Amino acid sequence: MLKFYYHPSPNPAKIALYLEETGLDYEMVPVDTRRGEQHELAFLKINPNAKTPALVDTDTETTVFDSTAILLYLADKTGRFPLPDDPTAKGQALSWLMFIATGIGPYSGQCVHFRHFAPAGNDYGVNRYDFEAKRHWQLIDDHLAEHRYMAGDKYGLVDIALWGWCAPLPFIMGDDNAWDRYPNIKRLFDEINERPAAQRAQALKSQAEFKSEMDDDARRHMFPQNR
Ligand SMILES: N[C@@H](CCC(=O)N[C@@H](CS)C(=O)NCC(=O)O)C(=O)O
Numbered sequence: 001m002l003k004f005y006y007h008p009s010p011n012p013a014k015i016a017l018y019l020e021e022t023g024l025d026y027e028m029v030p031v032d033t034r035r036g037e038q039h040e041l042a043f044l045k046i047n048p049n050a051k052t053p054a055l056v057d058t059d060t061e062t063t064v065f066d067s068t069a070i071l072l073y074l075a076d077k078t079g080r081f082p083l084p085d086d087p088t089a090k091g092q093a094l095s096w097l098m099f100i101a102t103g104i105g106p107y108s109g110q111c112v113h114f115r116h117f118a119p120a121g122n123d124y125g126v127n128r129y130d131f132e133a134k135r136h137w138q139l140i141d142d143h144l145a146e147h148r149y150m151a152g153d154k155y156g157l158v159d160i161a162l163w164g165w166c167a168p169l170p171f172i173m174g175d176d177n178a179w180d181r182y183p184n185i186k187r188l189f190d191e192i193n194e195r196p197a198a199q200r201a202q203a204l205k206s207q208a209e210f211k212s213e214m215d216d217d218a219r220r221h222m223f224p225q226n227r
Helices: 010-022 041-046 067-078 087-117 123-146 157-166 169-173 183-193 196-207 216-222
Strands: 002-006 026-030 054-057 062-065
Touching: 002 010, 010 067, 010 087, 010 157, 010 196, 026 196, 041 054, 041 062, 054 067, 062 067, 067 087, 067 157, 087 123, 087 157, 087 169, 123 169, 123 183, 157 183, 183 196
Parallel strands: 002 026
Antiparallel strands: 002 054, 054 062
16 A cells, blocks of 8 residues: 655646556545645654655555655556666656756746745846746757657656646746747647546545645745744
8 A cells, every 4th residue: 555645736746647547556645735744743754855745655664755756666666657678768768857856846846936935026036946947848848849758659757747847837937828838848738637547636636625825824834944
């Protein structure tokens, strides 16, 4: 049995999609980060980084945190959506997977922070992260202009990782029309959204009550540097 520590946000969404695609038996454990549950001692034993997602594999008593580590762990454990065997294809798949983990995720996250949540007067930060987020997403769009999927010729692990970050793209960019800039990502996002597994992954958020307001209390939990 897999215990999946989840919040309805981009990195956990990757794991929700993987679990739904594979039909693995799992239990969703809500972690309401706007209520500070990521800082509870029991959760820190699972993820000392105090973020979602995390996974406990009770079959092997293994704990895994960080979305990309979880994807690789599950692909290795189950053989579903594996990395390619061919070294060249594997190199490409790993490169794009890590580009999403270390580029798309952190730059988009900081872009959201400075654009929507930091106190006013951070023009330098907004400019820096807006530029880097746009540059990263453009590299993905350029790649998808030449390739139907992120790695190889079929839907796979890297597409699953990318999907997690696609839904908030207009919010990240602060632009309701942001999809106009990224037609190739939109094509793949729409294709994945048609998959029943993606619809089940999106519906997971309705299985628990997550706080939606970003009030002062939520800000204290999410941005502890301001305490
Ligand atoms: N590198 C980590 C990042 C995890 C992360 O930033 N998770 C966010 C949700 S997308 C979170 O739990 N934020 C709560 C907080 O920062 O307190 C991963 O890929 O899992």
